[in-house]
Each structure stands twice: as structure tokens, then as C-alpha cells.
Amino acid sequence: MSGRHAARRHAAPRRRPRLRTVLPALAGVTVLTVGGMGTYAYWTDSATVQGGALVSGSLDLTIDGQQGNPTSYTWSALATSGLAPGESRAAVMTVANAGDVPFTYHATGASGGDAGLRGTMTIRVVLGGVKVPDNDNAYPIQETCSGGTDTFDAHLDASGAVQVLPTGGGTDPRLAKSASIGVCVQVTMDSDAPDSVQGKTYQPSFTFTAAQATS
Amino acid sequence: MTLRAPVVLAALALCLVLAPVRGSLASWTDSGSVTSGTLSARTLQSVPLSCTGGGASVTISWTPSTSPATLTYTAKTSQSATALPVTGNSSTTVTTTLLVGLLGALLGSTVTVVVTGSLPGTLWVTTQQITLRYTPIILGAGGLTCP
Numbered sequence: 001m002s003g004r005h006a007a008r009r010h011a012a013p014r015r016r017p018r019l020r021t022v023l024p025a026l027a028g029v030t031v032l033t034v035g036g037m038g039t040y041a042y043w044t045d046s047a048t049v050q051g052g053a054l055v056s057g058s059l060d061l062t063i064d065g066q067q068g069n070p071t072s073y074t075w076s077a078l079a080t081s082g083l084a085p086g087e088s089r090a091a092v093m094t095v096a097n098a099g100d101v102p103f104t105y106h107a108t109g110a111s112g113g114d115a116g117l118r119g120t121m122t123i124r125v126v127l128g129g130v131k132v133p134d135n136d137n138a139y140p141i142q143e144t145c146s147g148g149t150d151t152f153d154a155h156l157d158a159s160g161a162v163q164v165l166p167t168g169g170g171t172d173p174r175l176a177k178s179a180s181i182g183v184c185v186q187v188t189m190d191s192d193a194p195d196s197v198q199g200k201t202y203q204p205s206f207t208f209t210a211a212q213a214t215s
Numbered sequence: 216m217t218l219r220a221p222v223v224l225a226a227l228a229l230c231l232v233l234a235p236v237r238g239s240l241a242s243w244t245d246s247g248s249v250t251s252g253t254l255s256a257r258t259l260q261s262v263p264l265s266c267t268g269g270g271a272s273v274t275i276s277w278t279p280s281t282s283p284a285t286l287t288y289t290a291k292t293s294q295s296a297t298a299l300p301v302t303g304n305s306s307t308t309v310t311t312t313l314l315v316g317l318l319g320a321l322l323g324s325t326v327t328v329v330v331t332g333s334l335p336g337t338l339w340v341t342t343q344q345i346t347l348r349y350t351p352i353i354l355g356a357g358g359l360t361c362p
Contacts, residue, residue, distance in 0.1 A: 059243035
């Protein structure tokens with residue numbers, strides 16, 4: 001036996017800490033620590049972004065820059081006096097998309113004025129056409145529409161509106177945002193117009209309808 | 216078999232719910248109307264007639280209208296379809312000889328001369344008339360008289 005061994009025998013016996021004692025202590029430390037952490041305030045800041053007003057788009061068809069709705073736009077370019085058999089007048093109206101979305105459109109035509117004269121006036125509608133003036137301005141004055149696509153060439157009856165654009169059965173043309181196109185209208189008095197229509201008046205009208213393009 | 220009926224009913228109900236939703240996707244529309252200014256048909260001008268002479272013949276004259284183009288003129292009496300000769304598109308001469316066949320002329324009456332201007336190539340015309348007095352010529356007196 002060694003002295004060392006003897007000393008060891010006489011020392012107070014070391015006791016291992018019991019879980020019953022350690023666990024409450026740990027719990028207390030944890031509580032204190034967590035509670036202490038709550039006292040460390042993070043820096044914060046905030047900023048408010050004011051959103052701009054949300055304005056809905058619009059679908060807006062104009063003719064020569066005019067709305068034509070609810071009051072019909074008076075198109076003076078085609079007006080004339082002194083029309084004789086075999087003569088024709090032509091003028092171009094500009095259909096534009098002044099809205100925010102593309103649309104497709106079509107047009108109908110009707111006529112007013114003297115019934116006899118209506119039966120002798122031929123209307124020709126040319127999408128994308130341009131006016132060709134009669135430079136000599138001598139009888140018979142024959143202004144015409146050139147280029148583009150013919151969509152209508154007949155009399156307009158008073159019995160009701162008829163489709164003049166696009167051609168019957170055709171697909172409504174499309175107009176992109178900010179785009180525009182000319183629609184040339186040519187009016188011709190038939191060369192066999194009866195004598196009875198002298199001095200009479202005639203007034204064609206057109207209604208354009210646009211619908212939002214969905215594809 | 217018992218499970219199929221509820222399944223079918225559920226599918227139908229789903230369709231009914233979804234169908235109105237699709238229909239609610241209405242696209243925007245806009246319209247504009249254009250009314251043309253008035254187009255007026257021309258009126259051919261009637262020209263004034265002048266009458267000179269008397270007795271065995273009178274001459275009726277006019278200045279041809281050139282609007283919108285030079286009209287082509289013809290003349291006749293209202294009592295007969297027989298055309299009177301037109302000279303230079305601006306006058307016609309009526310003689311008692313031409314009126315021999317007219318009962319009214321033989322008895323002494325009036326004769327109306329109708330001058331018609333036509334726009335070439337069309338059906339449009341303009342007419343003007345003048346009435347002459349006729350008395351039978353006796354011992355060199357009488358005949359046609361301008362109004």
C-alpha cells in the first residue's frame with residue numbers, strides 16, 4: 001500500500017452532482033439569459049412608399065381626332081354642291097386608336113336625303129386608300145380613291161345601315177395603340193341619274209365600332 | 216354505380232359555376248359616328264329666250280349654257296313633236312310654212328316653242344318656252360308675232 005493510497009482513502013468522498021440539482025440550475029440560467037436577450041433592442045427603421053394612382057386604361061376610337069360619340073362628327077371633307085351625273089367626289093377620314101389597348105373595328109353606312117338621289121349615288125369605301133384629285137377640275141369632275149382595299153361599292157339605302165367595312169364575311173381589321181389608318185370614301189352619281197334628281201341633296205353617314213382585341 | 220351519380224352532378228355544378236365566370240370577361244367597346252356634309256346635285260340653268268322678227272317668220276335665240284358643260288339644244292312646238300331646226304346651237308327660226316300642218320295655226324291661235332338643253336351623255340335636261348301669236352296671213356298682213 002502506498003501513502004498516497006492511504007491519503008486517498010481518508011479524503012472526504014467526492015459526490016457526483018445529481019441531475020435533480022443541475023437541471024433546475026440550468027433552467028434558471030436559461031430563463032435569465034433569454035430574459036436578458038429581450039433587453040437588446042434591434043435598431044429599426046421604416047419608410048412608406050406612396051404608390052402612384054392606378055388609372056385604368058381606355059379604349060378610344062377617334063375619327064379625324066373627333067369622338068363622334070354621342071354627337072356625330074360632321075365630316076365636311078366630302079360635302080359638295082353642283083354634282084352632276086358621272087361625277088364623283090372623294091375624301092379620306094382618319095380612324096385612329098387613341099386609347100391604351102389594341103382594338104378591332106368595323107363600320108356600317110346609311111344615307112339620308114332625297115330618295116331618288118339616294119338610288120343613284122354609289123358609295124365606295126377603301127380601307128387604307130388615298131384620294132386622287134381631278135386636277136383639271138372640269139366637267140366631269142372625277143375624284144377617286146386609290147390603293148388600299150375596297151370593302152364596299154354600292155348604293156346606301158335608307159332602309160337601314162349596311163356593313164361597309166370590312167367586306168361582308170371578312171375579319172374586322174385591327175388597329176394597334178396609337179395607330180391610325182385612312183378610310184377613303186368615294187361618292188359617284190350614276191351617269192344615268194334621272195332628270196328628276198336635279199337640285200336634290202344626299203347625306204351619307206357611317207358608324208364605326210371598335211372592340212378590344214382579345215388576342 | 217352509386218358513386219357515379221354524385222360525381223356527374225358535381226361536374227355539372229362545376230360547369231355551371233365556371234361558365235358565368237367566362238361570360239363575365241366582356242371586352243371594352245367604343246363607337247363613333249360620322250355624318251357627311253351635304254352633297255347637292257346640280258341644277259341645269261335654263262336660259263332666257265329672245266324673239267325677233269315677225270310675219271312670215273320669227274327667230275328665237277338664246278345663249279347656250281356652259282355649266283357644267285355646253286348643253287346641246289333642240290326646239291319644237293308644244294303642239295307637235297316635229298323638231299324645229301336649230302342653228303349654231305343657239306337659235307331656231309319658226310316660219311308660217313312650218314306651222315301649216317297645225318290646226319291652231321290655220322285657225323289663228325298661239326304657238327308655243329319649247330327649247331330644250333341637254334347635258335351630253337346624261338338624262339338631264341332643262342327647258343324653256345316662248346309663246347308666239349299667229350294670225351292667218353291675209354293680203355300680206357298677219358303671221359307670227361313675238362310676245
